[in-house]
Amino acid sequence: MTVAETRIFPINTGWLHGDLGTYIFWKGPAGKKKWQPVYCHFVDTGEHKILIDTGLPDQERASKYHHNCEKRGCLQVHEHLEQKLGLHPDQIDVIIFTHLHWDHVQNMKEFRNARYIAPKAELEMAYNPLPLYYRTYECGILGIEPAYAGCVFEAVDGESEVLPGITMFPTPGHSVGHMAVSVATSAGDIVVCGDAIFEERNLEPNPDEMWRYWVPARFVNSYEGWKSVEELDKRADYVLPCHDHAANARSDVFPYEGMPIRKRRQAIPGYQFYFGDMPASAAGKEAPAMAAEDVDAYISSLARPEDMED
Numbered sequence: 001m002t003v004a005e006t007r008i009f010p011i012n013t014g015w016l017h018g019d020l021g022t023y024i025f026w027k028g029p030a031g032k033k034k035w036q037p038v039y040c041h042f043v044d045t046g047e048h049k050i051l052i053d054t055g056l057p058d059q060e061r062a063s064k065y066h067h068n069c070e071k072r073g074c075l076q077v078h079e080h081l082e083q084k085l086g087l088h089p090d091q092i093d094v095i096i097f098t099h100l101h102w103d104h105v106q107n108m109k110e111f112r113n114a115r116y117i118a119p120k121a122e123l124e125m126a127y128n129p130l131p132l133y134y135r136t137y138e139c140g141i142l143g144i145e146p147a148y149a150g151c152v153f154e155a156v157d158g159e160s161e162v163l164p165g166i167t168m169f170p171t172p173g174h175s176v177g178h179m180a181v182s183v184a185t186s187a188g189d190i191v192v193c194g195d196a197i198f199e200e201r202n203l204e205p206n207p208d209e210m211w212r213y214w215v216p217a218r219f220v221n222s223y224e225g226w227k228s229v230e231e232l233d234k235r236a237d238y239v240l241p242c243h244d245h246a247a248n249a250r251s252d253v254f255p256y257e258g259m260p261i262r263k264r265r266q267a268i269p270g271y272q273f274y275f276g277d278m279p280a281s282a283a284g285k286e287a288p289a290m291a292a293e294d295v296d297a298y299i300s301s302l303a304r305p306e307d308m309e310d
C-alpha cells in the first residue's frame, strides 16, 4: 500500500541571493534581497523511490553562471541521499521535474536507474530556449553544458497520475510548461510546488493592492501564473515550495504529527478570486469563507516583504 506509507524528505541543496521585487513578490521591494534555499524532495512511497527535482550544482558553477550562491554546509542531492538518508543513487527509480530551470535539474545523471519524467512544454523550451532564457536553461550557446544533455525523458502533457498517488498537474506561468506534483499522504495532499510559488506567503493577500494572492514576480505569463497560484490553493493541504525555508524546515519528514493543514481556497471578504471552480478531483474541499470580523486581525498578522530579513 502506498498512501499510508508515503513520506517526503526535503533536501536543501544550497542558498541563492534573490531579489524580493524581481523574483519573490510582484510589486515587492525591488533592490532588497533575501537568501533563499533551493530544495528538492525525496519521496518514498514504499513501492517507489522518487526524486522531485534535483536542485543546485556546486557553489562555483552556480555563482559563475547564475546568482550568488552559498552552500552553507548543504550537499548536492546525491551526496545528501547517501550521507543523510543512507540511500545509494542507484536506488532512485524515478525523477520527476517540475520544470527544467538550472537550479532544479543538477546531477540528474548520478541516478543511473532512474526514469526521467518532465513536462512536455518544458522539454521543448529547454532544448530550444527563447534567447531571454538561454541562461535559465543553461543553453549550450553560452558555453555551458546543461545537466540534461543527452538524457532521454518521458514527456507529460496535461494532468497525469504518473505513479500511484503521485499526480503532476499544470501550473504554467513561472515557466512555459511548469507542473506541480501532488503527493497523496495519510495527512492529505502535499503539493511540491516547484517555483509556481516561491513561499507560502505568495498564497496570502497583498492588502495595499487588494490582491487575494501576493503572487511572485518571476512569470513568463502573469495570467497563467495567477491561475496556477489559484490551482495550488485549491489542491493543497500543505505546500512545499522549492525556495521556502520555513515550509520545508518544519520537519525532516512529511507528513508529521501536528502539521498545519491549509484551508483550501478560503474566501476572504474584500478579496476576489479570479478563476472559477475547484478541480473535479478536489470538489467539496473548499474551506468556508473567513468571517468578516476576523479579516482585520488576519491581514495585520501577515508578514510584509519590506520587513523580511535577508
Ligand SMILES: [Zn+2]
Residues within 6 Å of the ligand: 099, 101, 174, 175, 195
Ligand atoms: Zn524556476
